[in-house]
Amino acid sequence: MTTYAALLRGINVGGSKKVPMAELRTLMEGLGHDGVRTYLQSGQAVFASGQGDEESLAAQLTEAIEERFGFSVDVIVRDHAYLKAIAGACPFPAAELEAKQLHVTFFSAPVDEARFAEIDRAAFLPEEFRIGDRALYLYAPNGLGRSKLAEHLSKPRLNKGVVATTRNWNTVVKLVELTAEGG
Structure with a gap:
């Protein structure tokens, strides 16, 4: 299992593209991801997955959000090693x-x-x-x-x-x- 952060672009800002974090966690768990947690209301989720790579996980989440909430949200997924390297x-x-x-x-x-x-x-x-x-x-x-x-x-x-x-x-x-x- 690899742990990732999903960065959702432009949600819960100015009253548009509302994605409640509890619903996002439920959606991601339904996609088979483990240990799903969200951070703040501005579109960060952390999860573990043994399936796919960053791009396929981002595409999967983008599609699931559009299906569930009725609007498109761009998603970038990055793993711990990448995030640690960026900070360093x-x-x-x-x-x-x-x-x-x-x-x-x-x-x-x-x-x-x-x-x-x-x-x-x-x-x-x-x-x-x-x-x-x-x-x-x-x-x-x-x-x-x-x-x-x-x-x-x-x-x-x-x-x-x-x-x-x-x-x-x-x-x-x-x-x-x-x-x-x-x-």
């Missing part, structure tokens, strides 16, 4: 920063620097970003809600062909912990 590879001094200042955008597929070449990084300082393994690390000293760089990075043309979903550093660290407990 953070290019910013996470221990010195407030959690609201550091975010990770998870991508469904690899992205490279060329995708973001049009961005004048100096124009957004002191905000910065770095590319990781199917992830983007964002340092936003005034928080995500006030970040001009985050707004620019979320433009559809920069995310074309991939699913992207962002989590703050506290959530990233908690998902590492939760997936370790189950594994």
Whole structure:
């Protein structure tokens, strides 16, 4: 069995795409997953599975959510080893920063620097970003809600062909912990 985190994009925000966490847990258990737990209301679930891989598990969950709730939700699934590696590879001094200042955008597929070449990084300082393994690390000293760089990075043309979903550093660290407990 491998322990995974499922990251659901854009649920329970602003009153749209409501997915009650208790119903999500029941749905995932019905798919045969073990030890299903949710974290917060914003779309994180941890589970163990001996079937499939990250992509097939994400596709299975996406399909099941649409069938159960009547709307499509993008899902990214990542295992404990990946989440631990992402936390360990953070290019910013996470221990010195407030959690609201550091975010990770998870991508469904690899992205490279060329995708973001049009961005004048100096124009957004002191905000910065770095590319990781199917992830983007964002340092936003005034928080995500006030970040001009985050707004620019979320433009559809920069995310074309991939699913992207962002989590703050506290959530990233908690998902590492939760997936370790189950594994």
